[in-house]
Amino acid sequence: MGRATGIMFVAIYGLLACVTALTLVRLMGVSISYASMMGGIVFLAATQAHAFAARAIDREETQTSIKTLRERISGLTAELGIARDQLGRLAKSVEEETVHRNQAIVSEVQVIEDLIENMGQDFSTRLAENGRVAAAKADEVHGGEDRHLLLTLVREALEAGRVELHLQPIVSLPQRKTYYYESFTRLRDHENNVIMPSDFLRVAEPAGLVSVVDNLLLFRCVQIVRRLTQKDRRIGIVCNISPDSLGDEEFFPQFLDFMRQNSDLSGSLVFEMGQKDFVNRSVTQARNMGRLADFGFQFSIDKVETMDFDLADMQRAGVKFLKVGAELLLTAVHSAKGGALPNAPDIRVEDMVPYLARFGIELIGEKVEDEASVVELLEINTSYAQGHLFGAPRPIREEFLQEADEPLKMAG
Numbered sequence: 172m173g174r175a176t177g178i179m180f181v182a183i184y185g186l187l188a189c190v191t192a193l194t195l196v197r198l199m200g201v202s203i204s205y206a207s208m209m210g211g212i213v214f215l216a217a218t219q220a221h222a223f224a225a226r227a228i229d230r231e232e233t234q235t236s237i238k239t240l241r242e243r244i245s246g247l248t249a250e251l252g253i254a255r256d257q258l259g260r261l262a263k264s265v266e267e268e269t270v271h272r273n274q275a276i277v278s279e280v281q282v283i284e285d286l287i288e289n290m291g292q293d294f295s296t297r298l299a300e301n302g303r304v305a306a307a308k309a310d311e312v313h314g315g316e317d318r319h320l321l322l323t324l325v326r327e328a329l330e331a332g333r334v335e336l337h338l339q340p341i342v343s344l345p346q347r348k349t350y351y352y353e354s355f356t357r358l359r360d361h362e363n364n365v366i367m368p369s370d371f372l373r374v375a376e377p378a379g380l381v382s383v384v385d386n387l388l389l390f391r392c393v394q395i396v397r398r399l400t401q402k403d404r405r406i407g408i409v410c411n412i413s414p415d416s417l418g419d420e421e422f423f424p425q426f427l428d429f430m431r432q433n434s435d436l437s438g439s440l441v442f443e444m445g446q447k448d449f450v451n452r453s454v455t456q457a458r459n460m461g462r463l464a465d466f467g468f469q470f471s472i473d474k475v476e477t478m479d480f481d482l483a484d485m486q487r488a489g490v491k492f493l494k495v496g497a498e499l500l501l502t503a504v505h506s507a508k509g510g511a512l513p514n515a516p517d518i519r520v521e522d523m524v525p526y527l528a529r530f531g532i533e534l535i536g537e538k539v540e541d542e543a544s545v546v547e548l549l550e551i552n553t554s555y556a557q558g559h560l561f562g563a564p565r566p567i568r569e570e571f572l573q574e575a576d577e578p579l580k581m582a583g
Contacts, residue, residue: 185214187213187214187217189210191206191209191210191213193206321366321370321371321374322374324358324360324361324366325358325366325371325374327360327361328358328359328360328361328366329358331361332391333358333359333360333361334356334357334358334391335356335357335358335359335365335566335567336354336355336356336357336391336392336395336566336567337354337355337356337357337564337565337566337567338352338353338354338355338408338564338565338566338567339352339353339355339557339562339563339564339565340352340557340561340562341353341409341535341555341556341557342555342556342557342561343554343555344536344545344548344549344553344554344555344556345549347561349406349561350406350407350555351406351407351408351409351441351555352406352407352408352409353408353409353443353557353564354392354395354396354408354409354410354411355368355564356368356391356392356411357566358371389410389412389416389426390426390429392410393410393429393430393433393436393440395567396408396410396436396439396440397433397436399439399567400436400439406439407438407439407440407441408439408440408441409441409442409443409471409492410440410441410442410443411442411443411444412442412443412444413444413448414444414448414451414452414453414456417444417452417455417456417459417460418453418455418456418459420455423459427459427462427463430463430466430468431466434466434467434468437466437467437468437469438467440468441468441469441470441471441491441492442463442468442469442470442471443470443471443472443473443494444470444471444472444473445472445473445474446472446473446474446475446476446477447474447476448474449472449485449488449490450481457488460488460489461488461489463489464488464489468489469489469490469491469492470488470489470490470491470492471490471491471492471493471494471535472485472490472492472493472494473494473537475493475494475495475496475499476499478495478499478503480493482526482527482529482530482532483530485530485532486530486531486532490532491531491532491533492532492533492534492535492555493527493532493533493534493535494535494536494537494557495534495535495536495537496536496537496538497536497537497538497539497540497544497548497556497558498538500536500548500553501544501547501548504547504551521551523551524551524552524553524554525552533554533555534553534554534555535553535554535555535556535557536548536553536555536556536557536558537556537557537558538557538558539556539557539558539559539560539561540558540559540560541560542560544558544560545560
């Protein structure tokens with residue numbers, strides 16, 4: 172009760188006491204002192220009754236408040252129990268996911284170790300079986316001692332894990348925002364010298380070890396891509412895959428099972444092969460491409476030499492990107508007669524990008540070296556571009572691969 176209300180009630184009770192006293196004096200003829208006493212009694216009785224009623228009201232309000240508080244405490248206790256259960260389930264889920272990841276890593280490492288062991292056996296066996304033929308071929312190009320030395324360096328680099336991944340950005344046009352990286356694999360010898368693919372594949376071929384080396388590098392690439400995508404799922408990686416790998420009946424089942432276990436990478440990993448290799452692929456290679464596509468993996472075609480495309484075949488094979496060198500693309504555009512591309516009379520220059528899009532394929536202009544090329548690519552609405560203008564291939568820093576929470580770092 173407010174102070175003003177209390178004063179008002181006291182005034183009313185005082186007025187009631189005065190009325191009572193006056194009534195006794197005038198109507199009943201009692202003395203003024205007796206009438207005053209009776210008025211005081213009435214005043215005291217009224218205030219006491221008021222106080223009793225006020226305490227009853229306060230007590231009822233207090234009980235109501237206590238009841239409400241108890242209900243709220245009970246509700247909070249129930250919510251706390253639910254939160255505790257949810258935390259328990261979350262902890263169990265995290266634990267199960269951790270176990271799953273550890274198992275995947277162990278499986279991944281085991282596959283790599285098995286490949287390295289098999290590679291070592293292949294080096295010894297194949298060199299022994301084909302030694303004279305391989306040496307004769309190598310002597311024509313390099314000389315036997317150089318060949319054996321380079322093969323030894325390649326084997327040591329692979330066994331020691333000295334596999335380096337270089338990345339070159341693929342940007343959107345006209346924003347020039349990086350959406351993909353193309354990966355290039357490099358080996359380093361024990362003195363940290365780079366062994367280029369053109370070198371180690373050339374000497375591995377006479378020994379019949381191209382598929383062995385290529386297969387192991389492909390596994391290494393996928394292994395590194397998983398680490399990259401843990402940092403940023405928005406970035407995709409384009410990784411080269413050779414026809415030898417697709418057609419290797421011993422290797423591919425292992426690789427397919429490996430990719431099935433890593434099918435969550437399907438949105439981040441694109442396999443790339445040359446136009447000639449794609450057109451001339453065997454039935455086995457085409458079937459194995461389809462198996463990868465069944466797991467959601469897509470493909471990119473590069474090393475384009477002609478603008479005559481079988482887009483329906485590319486769509487069936489799961490091709491997502493077509494990479495055409497800027498020089499070839501712009502030459503085709505400039506030489507177009509009547510608006511049609513050479514070797515592709517059904518495709519008009521201005522309709523090339525939307526025509527590709529009808530088959531779910533996006534165009535990437537590669538080997539872009541200057542701004543003038545960018546302007547011309549924009550005129551035909553090219554989706555993406557790649558080249559030294561946007562960034563040269565650069566190696567990933569080793570500490571990036573070791574630290575899961577670091578942003579993408581490239582060596583300077």
